[in-house]
Amino acid sequence: MTAQASDTTRAPQLGALTGIRGIAAWYVVLFHTRAALYGTLPDWAMRIAHKGYLAVDLFFILSGFVLWHTYGAKLRGTGWGGAARFWWRRVARIWPLHMVILGVFVMLAALLSVTGRDTSMYPWRELPLHILLVQNWGLTPALSWNDPAWSISSEMGAYVAFPLVVALAPWSRMRTATLVALGIALLGAVWLYFAVQGVGVLGYEVTRLGLVRCLLEFWLGNVLCLLWQRWRSIPHMATAGWAALVVLLEGGVVLGLPETSYIPASFAALIFALAVDEGRPARLLGSRLLVWLGEISYSTYLVHFLLFVLFKLAFVRGAPHIGYAQLAAYGALVLLASVVLYYGVEKPAQRWLNGLLSKPSALRPAVAD
Numbered sequence: 001m002t003a004q005a006s007d008t009t010r011a012p013q014l015g016a017l018t019g020i021r022g023i024a025a026w027y028v029v030l031f032h033t034r035a036a037l038y039g040t041l042p043d044w045a046m047r048i049a050h051k052g053y054l055a056v057d058l059f060f061i062l063s064g065f066v067l068w069h070t071y072g073a074k075l076r077g078t079g080w081g082g083a084a085r086f087w088w089r090r091v092a093r094i095w096p097l098h099m100v101i102l103g104v105f106v107m108l109a110a111l112l113s114v115t116g117r118d119t120s121m122y123p124w125r126e127l128p129l130h131i132l133l134v135q136n137w138g139l140t141p142a143l144s145w146n147d148p149a150w151s152i153s154s155e156m157g158a159y160v161a162f163p164l165v166v167a168l169a170p171w172s173r174m175r176t177a178t179l180v181a182l183g184i185a186l187l188g189a190v191w192l193y194f195a196v197q198g199v200g201v202l203g204y205e206v207t208r209l210g211l212v213r214c215l216l217e218f219w220l221g222n223v224l225c226l227l228w229q230r231w232r233s234i235p236h237m238a239t240a241g242w243a244a245l246v247v248l249l250e251g252g253v254v255l256g257l258p259e260t261s262y263i264p265a266s267f268a269a270l271i272f273a274l275a276v277d278e279g280r281p282a283r284l285l286g287s288r289l290l291v292w293l294g295e296i297s298y299s300t301y302l303v304h305f306l307l308f309v310l311f312k313l314a315f316v317r318g319a320p321h322i323g324y325a326q327l328a329a330y331g332a333l334v335l336l337a338s339v340v341l342y343y344g345v346e347k348p349a350q351r352w353l354n355g356l357l358s359k360p361s362a363l364r365p366a367v368a369d
Contacts (some may be wrong), residue, residue, distance in 0.1 A: 008273050015286030016274040022293030024055035025300045033304055034324045038172035053203035056151050058267045060214050064221020065271055076167045083163035088157040094152055096349030097235045101302050136210050148305050150206050183223040190216050200258020224268050232276050241273030277368055299341040304334045
């Protein structure tokens with residue numbers, strides 16, 4: 001069953017995809033603070049916190065979806081010039097803030113070094129790889145410096161390949177059944193890639209496996225967007241998406257399946273459902289507050305780990321445990337820093353770098369990416 005949406009078809013409420021990105025960013029914040037929350041959060045909340053690494057898989061699929069929606073048609077036929085402009089825009093989007101946060105880590109590492117404290121988490125020989133955002137291309141043995149930046153490094157690999165993927169085939173003329181089969185093949189490849197490692201956990205050894213994990217899920221997002229473009233005007237597709245999400249999650253949990261076999265598919269169903277839905281879930285996630293949290297989520301994602309390191313150094317004494325008051329203070333600090341960095345660093349740097357292009361509007365994003 002196929003339905004190619006016309007260019008005049010009103011786009012569904014894609015603000016929901018920005019809103020869910022904000023929630024996912026704060027889920028990662030919870031994940032990185034979980035070790036300090038034993039004895040504070042109840043057991044059920046700790047079990048949820050321990051799975052916070054899965055938010056990164058949502059990011060990867062969502063990124064692939066949004067970038068295809070924004071750039072897929074624009075890049076087609078533009079050649080190397082269009083590819084170069086795309087790469088420049090992605091660097092302008094992610095690199096300036098990354099460098100600011102990394103620079104603060106460098107100052108912290110220097111201070112720890114001169115005071116005789118442990119700096120093993122900040123290997124100077126690996127710093128150039130972090131500057132170039134290639135540290136997670138199988139070039140480092142462990143997470144270091146700003147730990148969450150491993151996923152940004154992996155996404156950089158996906159960005160490098162993206163124009164080549166767009167040019168690889170006439171995707172818009174491909175049969176829908178072929179796209180569905182390709183999506184299923186990518187889901188199977190995620191499971192198989194981890195299965196041959198003997199694990200079923202998506203967060204396993206991210207410095208070794210994270211790049212391929214990102215690429216497969218990013219490409220899954222590309223295929224998902226192509227299917228959404230064809231199916232979005234078909235009645236009841238939102239219901240089908242939500243039903244698929246429920247079946248996948250319940251089936252995976254009840255059957256005790258490895259998360260590699262059903263979590264990426266569940267996230268794909270969630271993104272698809274939100275992209276076609278105009279009901280209450282999409283309106284809630286597309287609300288002004290949640291969309292705003294989604295817009296500043298990159299700043300939240302990159303700064304929270306640094307702030308937790310500094311927070312523990314400044315305010316946590318003895319056992320590394322924090323209570324609700326300290327957790328609330330830390331959360332407020334992360335939110336404040338996210339706002340300052342988004343409006344003071346991220347957006348101004350992005351505008352300035354994009355302004356260096358001779359025609360800055362040629363590949364302007366259609367939605368928040």
